[in-house]
Amino acid sequence: MNDRPELFRGNRILLGCIYWAFVLYVFVPLILMVLMGFKDSRFIGFPIRSWTLDWYVGVFANTEVLSTFGYSIAIAVLSTLISVFVGTWIAVLLESRKFTGRPVIFGLTVLPALVPGIISAIAFRIYARWLGIEPGMGAIIWSHAVHNVPFVVLVVMARLSTLPKSQMEAARDLGADPLVAFVRITLPYLVPAILGASIFCLLLSFDDFVRSFFLGGYEPTLPVLIFAMLRSGMSPEINAIATVALIMTAGIGIWAERFTRRMKKDT
Amino acid sequence: MTDPTPLVRIDGLSKHFGDTVALENLTLDIPQGQFVTFLGPSGCGKSTTLRILGGFERPTTGRVLLDGEDVTNQPPEKRQVNMVFQDYALFPHMTVAQNISFGLELKGMGRDAIRRRSSEIMAFLELEDFGARYPLQLSGGQRQRVALARALAPDPALLLLDEPLGALDAKLRGQVQQELKSIQRRTDKTFFFVTHDQEEALTMSDRIIVMNKGRMEQDGTPEELYFRPASRFVAEFLGETNLLTGRMRGTEGGQIVMDWQGTTLRGKAPRSLPGEGQPVSASVRLEKLDFHAQRPETGNAVQGRVVAKTFLGSRMALQIAVGDQAEAMLKAYVDVDTSERVGSDPVWIGWDPDHMAVLND
Numbered sequence: 001m002n003d004r005p006e007l008f009r010g011n012r013i014l015l016g017c018i019y020w021a022f023v024l025y026v027f028v029p030l031i032l033m034v035l036m037g038f039k040d041s042r043f044i045g046f047p048i049r050s051w052t053l054d055w056y057v058g059v060f061a062n063t064e065v066l067s068t069f070g071y072s073i074a075i076a077v078l079s080t081l082i083s084v085f086v087g088t089w090i091a092v093l094l095e096s097r098k099f100t101g102r103p104v105i106f107g108l109t110v111l112p113a114l115v116p117g118i119i120s121a122i123a124f125r126i127y128a129r130w131l132g133i134e135p136g137m138g139a140i141i142w143s144h145a146v147h148n149v150p151f152v153v154l155v156v157m158a159r160l161s162t163l164p165k166s167q168m169e170a171a172r173d174l175g176a177d178p179l180v181a182f183v184r185i186t187l188p189y190l191v192p193a194i195l196g197a198s199i200f201c202l203l204l205s206f207d208d209f210v211r212s213f214f215l216g217g218y219e220p221t222l223p224v225l226i227f228a229m230l231r232s233g234m235s236p237e238i239n240a241i242a243t244v245a246l247i248m249t250a251g252i253g254i255w256a257e258r259f260t261r262r263m264k265k266d267t
Numbered sequence: 268m269t270d271p272t273p274l275v276r277i278d279g280l281s282k283h284f285g286d287t288v289a290l291e292n293l294t295l296d297i298p299q300g301q302f303v304t305f306l307g308p309s310g311c312g313k314s315t316t317l318r319i320l321g322g323f324e325r326p327t328t329g330r331v332l333l334d335g336e337d338v339t340n341q342p343p344e345k346r347q348v349n350m351v352f353q354d355y356a357l358f359p360h361m362t363v364a365q366n367i368s369f370g371l372e373l374k375g376m377g378r379d380a381i382r383r384r385s386s387e388i389m390a391f392l393e394l395e396d397f398g399a400r401y402p403l404q405l406s407g408g409q410r411q412r413v414a415l416a417r418a419l420a421p422d423p424a425l426l427l428l429d430e431p432l433g434a435l436d437a438k439l440r441g442q443v444q445q446e447l448k449s450i451q452r453r454t455d456k457t458f459f460f461v462t463h464d465q466e467e468a469l470t471m472s473d474r475i476i477v478m479n480k481g482r483m484e485q486d487g488t489p490e491e492l493y494f495r496p497a498s499r500f501v502a503e504f505l506g507e508t509n510l511l512t513g514r515m516r517g518t519e520g521g522q523i524v525m526d527w528q529g530t531t532l533r534g535k536a537p538r539s540l541p542g543e544g545q546p547v548s549a550s551v552r553l554e555k556l557d558f559h560a561q562r563p564e565t566g567n568a569v570q571g572r573v574v575a576k577t578f579l580g581s582r583m584a585l586q587i588a589v590g591d592q593a594e595a596m597l598k599a600y601v602d603v604d605t606s607e608r609v610g611s612d613p614v615w616i617g618w619d620p621d622h623m624a625v626l627n628d
């Protein structure tokens with residue numbers, strides 16, 4: 001009995017060490033990347049003798065980088081809108097009634113999330129050529145939308161399954177036809193899930209390299225641009241671009257997480 | 268069948284779920300303004316009936332007529348019927364006022380009319396202070412009132428209530444029972460109330476329909492059901508009773524005569540009974556037994572001995588052994604004075620034949 005707290009404490013210290021080791025493992029590369037973006041030298045590595053913001057000034061003065069940011073964001077937003085619309089629709093259909101073939105449809109729906117990126121990218125490329133779709137923005141949006149639909153379906157279905165049956169019945173009872181009941185009751189209930197799924201899709205799309213690379217035209221998305229820049233040598237400018245992207249995505253992710261959690265708690 | 272067009276006519280209603288028979292051939296008329304309670308144990312088809320009336324379920328056979336119109340195949344939004352759900356089903360993203368206005372908006376009422384009607388109903392149910400709150404910010408009792416207000420607001424011809432008090436604690440439940448009854452009286456609406464709680468049914472209803480395994484057992488006022496149960500099931504389901512199992516002797520001057528423990532007893536029969544010599548049982552309520560030093564001159568009487576007394580606050584419960592060898596036991600409720608008068612000597616226990624229902628065993 002007496003040594004229980006001791007053992008407990010030992011465990012806690014051990015767990016703490018493992019935790020911090022993990023955090024270091026994850027964050028040290030990121031921290032190094034961020035630090036190098038402020039180094040006043042082309043050569044990447046320690047020691048850092050003097051600091052500068054020149055790389056950032058360069059990035060924000062570079063219209064190619066800025067327009068690529070805009071291009072990536074536009075692709076992310078448009079593909080997310082499509083994924084969310086299609087995904088929510090499928091989720092509602094799948095949840096609303098049990099019909100034969102439902103497991104098959106569900107399986108086919110989530111499959112795109114499981115196919116390795118490179119394979120689906122090549123498949124898309126072949127398919128796009130066969131259909132006569134030019135590589136470029138449309139093709140990228142299409143592939144991102146298809147890839148992201150399963151995440152929307154899963155998140156929305158999970159939320160939908162917690163909606164008590166009596167909610168829809170109460171709406172019908174008070175005079176709402178099925179469509180009005182869906183718009184006034186189901187949709188508001190799904191908002192936190194839809195928002196969460198949207199943010200996830202935005203980040204997935206913004207981050208995607210393989211599909212954008214295979215289906216892109218002359219205009220690169222941000223990850224493709226960084227890749228191209230890397231080929232002509234590592235430069236602190238890349239660190240600056242990456243840091244800006246990191247802050248943006250992390251900021252959106254954290255905000256969305258807190259926001260949806262608060263909304264779910266409210267309803 | 269006295270009223271030519273009752274508010275609700277349920278005509279030969281059955282509902283089967285695969286092999287499960289949830290409801291079997293229910294026929295029933297409900298006139299306007301009644302507080303009708305559907306009472307029965309779990310799984311007897313109460314909710315199923317209510318859901319058919321609300322339009323959430325199609326019957327396998329049979330029809331539902333509302334004000335003479337066949338509504339069997341009408342969807343819920345077309346019916347002048349509203350429901351208070353067991354879990355209240357308040358819309359969490361709407362305030363109390365918005366919840367109450369929902370049905371009014373969908374009726375196509377104008378903005379001012381909606382505001383007037385919803386404040387009227389909120390005042391009626393003492394909800395004025397909660398209009399801007401969300402359902403999560405209310406107590407259980409307040410939520411229950413909001414659900415009631417929301418269902419009453421569109422002025423339905425018939426209000427359905429599926430065990431709406433189940434989620435409340437015992438004390439609040441008693442209070443809400445009184446409230447609900449008084450609301451029903453003041454609005455003069457027809458309430459169709461479902462419960463498995465016999466006490467609740469007895470205190471609130473104008474009329475109780477006892478259900479058992481999808482079939483109607485009895486339909487009557489609380490007093491009729493309590494003192495003249497039509498079946499053993501009803502007698503046992505509603506409150507406590509003495510069940511005397513004996514043999515049928517015959518009919519005499521409008522009374523049923525039966526043998527029980529070597530004594531001849533007389534009673535009333537709400538339903539037809541088997542022939543002479545067949546087993547029957549009789550139900551006598553605990554509070555209908557009287558104690559006498561001499562054999563009473565009229566009515567039923569047996570001799571017994573009090574073997575146990577339990578103090579229940581307002582009254583005493585007595586256990587009585589009947590016969591020389593204590594062949595049978597009876598239970599009685601008496602006031603404390605009577606209990607003190609009755610010692611452990613043999614006494615005569617008597618009761619009025621009108622208070623004994625002889626039932627098919």
Ligand SMILES: Nc1ncnc2c1ncn2[C@@H]1O[C@H](COP(=O)(O)OP(=O)(O)OP(=O)(O)O)[C@@H](O)[C@H]1O
Nearest residue numbers: 284287288289308309310311312313314315316463
């Ligand atoms: N959707 C359904 N599918 C299959 N069987 C059902 C369905 N709904 C009800 N039943 C069955 O029908 C019977 C009656 O159910 P019902 O819900 O009407 O009972 P109840 O009297 O309301 O009981 P409780 O007091 O437990 O609510 C039960 O045996 C139940 O299992």
Ligand SMILES: [Mg+2]
Nearest residue numbers: 313314315429
């Ligand atoms: Mg039920």
